[in-house]
Each structure stands twice: as structure tokens, then as C-alpha cells.
Amino acid sequence: MTTSSNSSSRKIPLICGGHSRPVPEIAYSPVTPDGFFLVSACLDGKAMLRNGVTGDWLGTFQGHKGAVWSAQINVKADRVITGSADYTAKIWDALTGEEIHTFTQNRIIKTVQFSKDDSKILTGGQDKILRIYDLNNPKDEPLSIAGHTNTIKTALWTNENTIISGGQDNTFRVWDVRNGSQVKELPFKSPVTGIECSLDGKHVTVTAGKEVFFLNVQSFDVIKSYTLGIELNTASLSPDASTFVTGGSTDFWVRVFDFNSAQELECHKGHHGPVHCLRFAPDGATFSSGSEDGTIRLWQNGDVKCYGLWQEWKDKESFQ
Incomplete structure (x- = not known):
């Protein structure tokens, strides 16, 4: 051979x-006692969960009324978060497929992410604002972080106190979430994809x-x-x-x-x-x-x- x-x-x-339109994002869970998993976002308005080794379909998260631009799975692989063109981010039970909570914003959400300890979520998108929601108190107002001058394409945690983000304003930015301040900026010649x-x-x-x-x-x-x-x-x-x-x-x-x-x-x-x-x-x-x-x-x-x-x-x- x-x-x-x-x-x-x-x-x-x-x-x-299984998907019927473009797939803008995929993400793996960490390895868990049950293996690891793959979640995908799709512009058909759905997100899907699969076995990370075989790709076998495990479930579909249905409920968005617009394209799903971002999907992520948490450390324990028991929750999925999605961000959509319907101006919402949704938390789902990864085991049952049921919707747990919806966070509503005023523009398209392009990126979502769980914090390292699964206690918070991060969103960003067309309104150029990063938002951090506390999952222990999901109805509370989020911490909002402004600074980007165009659509945020992607954002994530590197540790419990630091977020990185990039997008259509040709910049990569580093943020301290304890006070919402920008601590570093790297300019590029093109949008951060x-x-x-x-x-x-x-x-x-x-x-x-x-x-x-x-x-x-x-x-x-x-x-x-x-x-x-x-x-x-x-x-x-x-x-x-x-x-x-x-x-x-x-x-x-x-x-x-x-x-x-x-x-x-x-x-x-x-x-x-x-x-x-x-x-x-x-x-x-x-x-x-x-x-x-x-x-x-x-x-x-x-x-x-x-x-x-x-x-x-x-x-x-x-x-x-």
C-alpha cells in the first residue's frame, strides 16, 4: 500500500x-468520555452535530429563521451555541436538540463562542460590538465591547480574561474582558477571514x-x-x-x-x-x-x- x-x-x-447551502463554520469539541464531536453551521438555517471520528449525523438544531453563520460546542459537549442572520444567538441542549435560551440583538450575528469554563458566551457581528453573556444569569444585560469599525467576522477566548477578534476592518484585536479595554491591535492589508x-x-x-x-x-x-x-x-x-x-x-x-x-x-x-x-x-x-x-x-x-x-x-x- x-x-x-x-x-x-x-x-x-x-x-x-445533509446541509443544503454553504457551510461557513465547523468546530470540534474537546475529547470527552464519550469521544469528540463536530458541529457545523449552515446558511440553510440549521446546525448539525456529528460524531467527530466518523462524521456520522447525530442531530439537527432547528429553530432559526435565517442563515446560521456560526456554531460552537462547549467543553463538556452538552451544549451548542449558534449565531444567525435572524439576529439571534441560541443555546441548545446537545443531547436532546432542545432550545434552551435565545439572545436577541439588532443585526446579523457572525460569530459565537463559549468561554473556557462554559459559563459565558461571546457574540459578534454586523453591529461591530462584542457582547459577553453570563449563562448563569442569561436575562442580564451583556457586557458590550466596542472598537471594531466594521463587521466582526470571528472572535474567541484565549483564556478567561482575554478575547481576540477580527473582521472587515482589516484588524486583529486583543481585549481584556475585565474592563472591556483593547490591549493590542494588529493591522492587516486585508479583512481578517x-x-x-x-x-x-x-x-x-x-x-x-x-x-x-x-x-x-x-x-x-x-x-x-x-x-x-x-x-x-x-x-x-x-x-x-x-x-x-x-x-x-x-x-x-x-x-x-x-x-x-x-x-x-x-x-x-x-x-x-x-x-x-x-x-x-x-x-x-x-x-x-x-x-x-x-x-x-x-x-x-x-x-x-x-x-x-x-x-x-x-x-x-x-x-x-
Whole structure:
């Protein structure tokens, strides 16, 4: 069986259907006693929960009246949060699919996130304001943080006191949530399309235009940056920080690069539209991609292996 990393066309993804419109965001839970899980947002107005290893469908969260732009799952994997074009963020019971609470705003919500201890949520979107809600007192007014001058595309916690955000105003910003103050700002030449707190616990990955940046998670100083040949929507760093994957708006491919040199190692073809989101699974064995074509694809990381649902392909020419 050939397992050369340069023959990425030999890798057959698991294709997860079910959505009917573009998939703008996917997110994994941490590893739990029951395994780990994958949640997806979709412009069809629904979010879906899947087994993180196999991609098997577990449930659909229905109740939004507009496109769902963002979906995240909490540390315990028992709650899901979604943000929508219907101006609401919703908390869901991940086990039953029932809606627990709705937070209403006055513009489209583009990003939602749980805090590290699952006690708060963060939202951001077209009104250019970050909001923090206390889940122990969900009816209380949120803490509002202003400073962005255009739509906030993505925002998340790095620790209990620090939030990072980026968007259409071409800036990456760092905030102290204890007083709502901005503590750092990094200007870019293009809008910030993606931010990830990498699984190695040391890096923040940022995409803007054709550039990908890797920042120190403590100081937010730029450690590495590379200019690539496509307009990037997303990037994700492997858990061992040896490779990173990218997806963009100018082709339909998922590319794998060496972290230290930016040498392209693999190019995965199969999506029928731009790739909007990418994330490595917490075990590092696979990574997933979400696309304009409405599908999620799970790809093997590293050499081709025959296991799980990939067993059925072990006799195909691709795996000879």
C-alpha cells in the first residue's frame, strides 16, 4: 500500500451530507468520555452535530429563521451555541436538540463562542460590538465591547480574561474582558477571514487576504507569516504544529503545508465550491473542511490508513 504524503489524490475523504447551502463554520469539541464531536453551521438555517471520528449525523438544531453563520460546542459537549442572520444567538441542549435560551440583538450575528469554563458566551457581528453573556444569569444585560469599525467576522477566548477578534476592518484585536479595554491591535492589508486558537496551545492562526499568520498565544506577536497563492478563507494548525491546512475562495482545494517552510505537501481535491472552514480534529488523525457546496469532508492527516469507515476502501486502487 502506497502512503506517500505527496500523493494526496490517493486520499479519499468521508463526505458528510445533509446541509443544503454553504457551510461557513465547523468546530470540534474537546475529547470527552464519550469521544469528540463536530458541529457545523449552515446558511440553510440549521446546525448539525456529528460524531467527530466518523462524521456520522447525530442531530439537527432547528429553530432559526435565517442563515446560521456560526456554531460552537462547549467543553463538556452538552451544549451548542449558534449565531444567525435572524439576529439571534441560541443555546441548545446537545443531547436532546432542545432550545434552551435565545439572545436577541439588532443585526446579523457572525460569530459565537463559549468561554473556557462554559459559563459565558461571546457574540459578534454586523453591529461591530462584542457582547459577553453570563449563562448563569442569561436575562442580564451583556457586557458590550466596542472598537471594531466594521463587521466582526470571528472572535474567541484565549483564556478567561482575554478575547481576540477580527473582521472587515482589516484588524486583529486583543481585549481584556475585565474592563472591556483593547490591549493590542494588529493591522492587516486585508479583512481578517479566520482566527483559530491552535490545538498545540501555543499559537493563534490568522488568515487575511493571501496571507496566513501564526501568533504567540501569550504576547500575540507574529512568529511566522506566509503569503500564499490564493485568497484565504481559513487555516488550521495541526496539533503537533508540524503542518497547517488552508482553504480559500479562488479554488476549491484543501492544501497542506509544512509549518516551518510553507512547502506545499498535499492538495486535496473534491469540493465543488470554495472552502470556507477547516479544523483539525483534537486527536490529530483527521481534519475536516466545510464548503460552498454544502458538504463537510473528513480527510486523513498524514499517511493513508485503513481504519473505521475507511476500511471499506482498502481494496480500491487508491489504496494499493
